[in-house]
Amino acid sequence: MENEAAQKDYLTYPQGFSNLAEDLELPYESKEQREAYLWTIIDGLIKM
Amino acid sequence: MLMADSSELRAYRTKLFRDALEMKKPERVPHLSYAVTWKIFDAGHKLGQALHDYELMEQIVREHQQKYQFDAMTDYGLRNPYRVSEALGTSFYEINDENDSIFYRTDFTFCSNEELDQLAANPKKFMYEVMMPRKYPNFNGSMPARQFQRVVEEKQAFAAYAGHINQVMTEEYGLPKYVAPMPGMFLACENLFNIVRGIRGFSMDMRRDKGRLHAVLDALSEAFLTPSIEKLLKMPKGPNPDYCFDGQLFFMAHTVMNNRQYEEFQWPYVKRILDAMVASGKHIRIYVQGRMMDRLADYFKDYPRGYFAFHLEGDDLFETRKKLPNCALIGGIPADLLGHGSKKECLALTQRLIQELGSDGGFILSQDKMLTYRNDANPENLKAICDYVNAQ
Numbered sequence: 001m002e003n004e005a006a007q008k009d010y011l012t013y014p015q016g017f018s019n020l021a022e023d024l025e026l027p028y029e030s031k032e033q034r035e036a037y038l039w040t041i042i043d044g045l046i047k048m
Numbered sequence: 049m050l051m052a053d054s055s056e057l058r059a060y061r062t063k064l065f066r067d068a069l070e071m072k073k074p075e076r077v078p079h080l081s082y083a084v085t086w087k088i089f090d091a092g093h094k095l096g097q098a099l100h101d102y103e104l105m106e107q108i109v110r111e112h113q114q115k116y117q118f119d120a121m122t123d124y125g126l127r128n129p130y131r132v133s134e135a136l137g138t139s140f141y142e143i144n145d146e147n148d149s150i151f152y153r154t155d156f157t158f159c160s161n162e163e164l165d166q167l168a169a170n171p172k173k174f175m176y177e178v179m180m181p182r183k184y185p186n187f188n189g190s191m192p193a194r195q196f197q198r199v200v201e202e203k204q205a206f207a208a209y210a211g212h213i214n215q216v217m218t219e220e221y222g223l224p225k226y227v228a229p230m231p232g233m234f235l236a237c238e239n240l241f242n243i244v245r246g247i248r249g250f251s252m253d254m255r256r257d258k259g260r261l262h263a264v265l266d267a268l269s270e271a272f273l274t275p276s277i278e279k280l281l282k283m284p285k286g287p288n289p290d291y292c293f294d295g296q297l298f299f300m301a302h303t304v305m306n307n308r309q310y311e312e313f314q315w316p317y318v319k320r321i322l323d324a325m326v327a328s329g330k331h332i333r334i335y336v337q338g339r340m341m342d343r344l345a346d347y348f349k350d351y352p353r354g355y356f357a358f359h360l361e362g363d364d365l366f367e368t369r370k371k372l373p374n375c376a377l378i379g380g381i382p383a384d385l386l387g388h389g390s391k392k393e394c395l396a397l398t399q400r401l402i403q404e405l406g407s408d409g410g411f412i413l414s415q416d417k418m419l420t421y422r423n424d425a426n427p428e429n430l431k432a433i434c435d436y437v438n439a440q
Contacts, residue, residue: 013176023193048133
């Protein structure tokens, strides 16, 4: 999750979203849980 | 009423709410605090500091309950997680500590009329690729993961505060748990009105672009409402007696709709939610901004008794009770009266509300709107009402 990761595409959906969920330190292990958690954050940011 | 410990007090208060909600005669009318940022001023602090300092916010929330002794609070300083959005470099709230004001920027639309087809085609993709960068300019192609990691960390700090303050207020102060965990009920019109299109854009779409608006409402509902209803219907049936309410909804978009538009754009989705609530035996609080029941009460009159509690901002509660004898009512005390009326006027209204609406159940006393600004309540008026209710 450092410089190397910064070069990745994070801004497209669904691929960039999946990349971001993979690179972040999140309190879940499985891909499904990590993406669901990240989506709750994105959804919250949009509604905020 | 003397209680042996906080768990006994919590059970007593929870039952007050459940009885009122289910239209049973309660031991006394429950009193709900709808104070949000007003608590900060009342405790002698500034918005900017309190909204960024969870330890200070905890102290403010504790003081609010110690001083007024409500039966439940809608907000423990959790309504606006500013630090989370600020970690991405943007806040849509403007806080001014010189004049104690807080404003949400409403002069913004995240989706133009021309983009409605794109939104309908894939709501999640549009939210992620178009709305996020518009709302948060740092969410761009060069954003490193470590910048978003700060958002995650703030989200976790916020969740930790939420868990802690809920435990404190429950275990130390005997306050009931407020709303039971439930899948979020998404209302597409509210989403377009409040966030995606804004008041002006949504109003124009209803008048000039009905076809595309219907497509967007259906797409958003399929993406975000249908899965929630499916989850709800799989949950254990019946109310969760550990909480005051099983869920809550907020109605605001009706304020820009005429009756025909409400029937066409909003009601089909509201009906899906209310029908699912009844089918699953859940009892919910519905906050209604502005006025609604003077022209739209008929939509709710045939639902079974005791499922819905309408927290009314602008409607007359006494008139609404005649139209909706099947629904509980919440509110009754206007912020304007609390802020600018006399103690005598506040107490007279409280007495009348309790006698006429609450003696047989179906009424929860509260403020008519979120107490936000310093002048939304005179502390002496609020204290007098609380003392009166607690002496019943």
